[in-house]
Amino acid sequence: MITGELKSKVDKIWEIFWTGGITNPLTVIEQFTYLLYIKGLDDREKKREKDNEFLGIEEEGLFPKDKPQLRWSNFSNMGPEEMYRVVSQEVFPFIKNMGGKESVYAKYLKDAVFVIPTASLLSRVVAGINALPDTTSSQEKKDTLGDLYEYLLSKLNTSGTNGQFRTPRHIIDMIVKLMKPTPEDTIVDPSAGSAGFLVSASEYLRENHNDMFHVQGLREHFNKNMFHGFEIDNTMLRIGAMNMMLHDVDHPNISYRDSLSEQNKDSEMYTMVLANPPFKGSLDYDSVSDDLLRVTKTKKTEILFLSLFLRLLKKGGRAAAIVPDGILFAGSNAHKAIRSEIIDNHKLEAVIKMPSGVFKPYAGVSTAILIFTKTGAGGTENIWFYDMKSDGYSLDDKRSPVEENDIPDLVERFENLDRETVRKRTDQSFFVSANEVRENDYDLSINKYKEIEYKEVEYEDPSEILKGIEKYEKEIQDSIEELKELIVGVNNES
Template identity: 40%
Template sequence: MLHNNQILKALIDRLWNNFWSGGISNPLTAIEQITYLIFMKQMDDLEAKREREAESLGEVYTSKFDGMFKVPGSEEEISKQDLRWATFTSSMSGEALLHHVQTKVFPFLKEFEGGFKFTKAMASAVFIMPKPSLLEEAIKIIEEIFIEIKKDAIEGGHAFQDIQGDVYEMLLGEIASAGKNGQFRTPRHIIKLMIDLLQPQLGQRIVDPACGTAGFLLGAYQYILTDLVKKDNPEALQPDEDGFMRATVSATLNENLKHIVEESLYGYDIDTTMVRLGLMNLMMHGINQPNIDYKDTLSKSYNEDSQYDLVLANPPFTGNIDKGDINESLKLVTTKTELLFIERIYTMLKMGGTAAIVIPQGVLFGSGKAFVECRKIMVEKSELKAVISMPSGVFKPYAGVSTAILIFTKGSESSNVWFYDMQNDGYTLDDKRNKIEKSDLLDIVQKYHNRNSAPSIDNQRTVNFFTISKQEIVDNNYDLSFSKYQEQVYEEVEYEEPKVIFEKLETIEANIIKGINELKELF
């Protein structure tokens, strides 16, 4: 939707450039500060809406901005009305504005009694704004962005909530230098692929144990919305830029359905910044009370076993963690997070629950004991449904590591495993990641869902997808790499007889000598 609005795109670029030129060059720091400003505006807008609704109904409403606020670290008390976005952005400027926001508005935001889970995540937040001009320009651009969102909603017939969500997703898309501790944003089209493979349903409990900016939870939310629209108004569906059918009607959810969806989505992360960004991402898309919390799902403090119908994740590949921090319920003898997360995801699933996770391809064939035991969990204790290998450029510019998607259902054992070797994800595989026509994504979805009804192609392992029996995988030490089972096709090349080759070389040599002699005669 947003790709059609060049004005919004230009404003977002301006906002980012404002922070970079203003001295905040770290994209993660910049998006945090932008998020705090957006939350300040959201608080005021939401309260203003509630006040208008109460007035139109003739009801009494006590605003969260009524009363006085004691400024931390001082004896000063000020009216909460002075902490509203509409008030301070119109009445202050320069150093006075920066001081007011930094010492009064931001502390109030951290204690805001609006029922927001975002407020809880603000405990350790810090407001960093090096100069007044940066704050003034940021406020101006954010105001312009929301004016354009309203205009687009009216003229373009789009829901305000959906455009607002798209804007925040685009802001998050600028975090191209992330990657510390193995964290980087999963490309949106890969998330949509994994969501379409699992097909989440309304009422299912869905979790991401390392949720980052909540891309998987948002993807599940949008798929569920699409599924609801498909049943009532299928003509409203349109393919997006990657070919996936998606509806953009989050604002039309009735309160009952919204409550069901909100109580279905859960996310955890060990980075408080990511928790805040994930919360805001879902809030901007219409989920008022997201269930995202600060928690290390590999640690001793996490014990939510057998709670979820679906797990969607791209856990960080950080290498190793402290052995003493690992939850005792995890039995794999390893400190490698990519292996521990697979076991953790297995334990989080209800019996019959399904997971789709991204893993580094080394997990597919590693010969160490922990690697083999990890694969056994998916093959012997679960039904390993699919192994989808992805090209190494999928996660550029963040990382060039080769990855794969694993899909497994807890409970029954595997009988056959479906393999697919993705060649194209719809984008160039260099750092630029430009859109291209070739894409295997929809083909993967279609072939995966038809894998049991389609004729067996076990004897056609020269193509980019095939089915392998569990027994063959066991016989190969649970190796899950595509290349292990693919049959290589070798083209026969005929070479000339050595005698003929030597004759040709002699002719070439004679011509070279002749040419040299002719050159000598010129001097």
């Protein structure tokens, strides 16, 4: 999420678009994002040039050397008319065909259209973007482009109802830290959106496994085969791809695909699933892949996605998924079937209950995180529960930073589960045996197992309490009489 200076500057750019004649919010978002991407390509190229110079490497860059005007750092200093000509007639066609028609860059931007109508408007928007804090440099460790897009989407009336809002970045980072991706992993998000999970995983690997980039095979795997995302919204598809490329993943596998349909044939291809699939949704059976319905026949998307995760994973692969609370305890046959499938036929590791305000201001839905491993042969013995009460932000629509934050404790405890065996049901985290869960109809709600510790409170004898009340009442009456005498005295003197 973005706040303070960045938020006010983005608002100012939004206002520039509107006063300049572009009043469709989706059009504003698209044009704004294209320009951020164009700037990001130049920022990224400058970093590569600096690194190559330091290492003494000669490498062909993204931009042709004989056309310096294509780079943001050059055209952003031109006069309005010249800038408009260069961007509309040279820069935009260039980025749509960069690397050739079959390149990864052209793949995602082939349908992009430049619609900023005047030189004056373009000049003002470019100046506004130049005034933003660093948002597109690949040196930036935060997914600021994604945060910007999330904030822009919040300006749409439909942003909270059509599913086009991102999982809060600190929640994404928390999940990635829990899962600890490795250089050998192949990671997929079947509802990728702006690719927040994939971006966070790439950053985690850079911070914790930087030596992998000195190994040819691992470096190539990172850039070409490690990250996969599916998305059915073309705008989100472009955002996700641009986001990954601006975070130095050269060839992200972000593709247009309805993950739940027969169109998606992927099976046992990935070692890790990171996802926050759509909660609200009900599909016709005809539009759902038959093998997903074999696990549990349902129209509910949140159940179907869990079934999909099991199909996508290789044996030994792990998944971390945000689910609505209903998945944990709802009594329908479909809900029970997916819970028993994960517990009995695979290995459910953890159920993390999150506070209901995590997705505000977009939605107040109560959610949890399920972490499980695909085994095909069971293996669930004890399930770890954690009752997360605060995520470092207020749980109202403002989502202001607060001191209370369970995330560090949660991550530390999950990394040391062997120490959790001594925890009691009255604690914030504890283990529950799989057999006990089965006996409770596969109910995974934490309140089913959490014990509340009642402390005995000793009160005074009622007769003593009554004496105290009488004493205070007498003191009040005496004070009232004194006040009356004072008032009478004052009146007599006057």
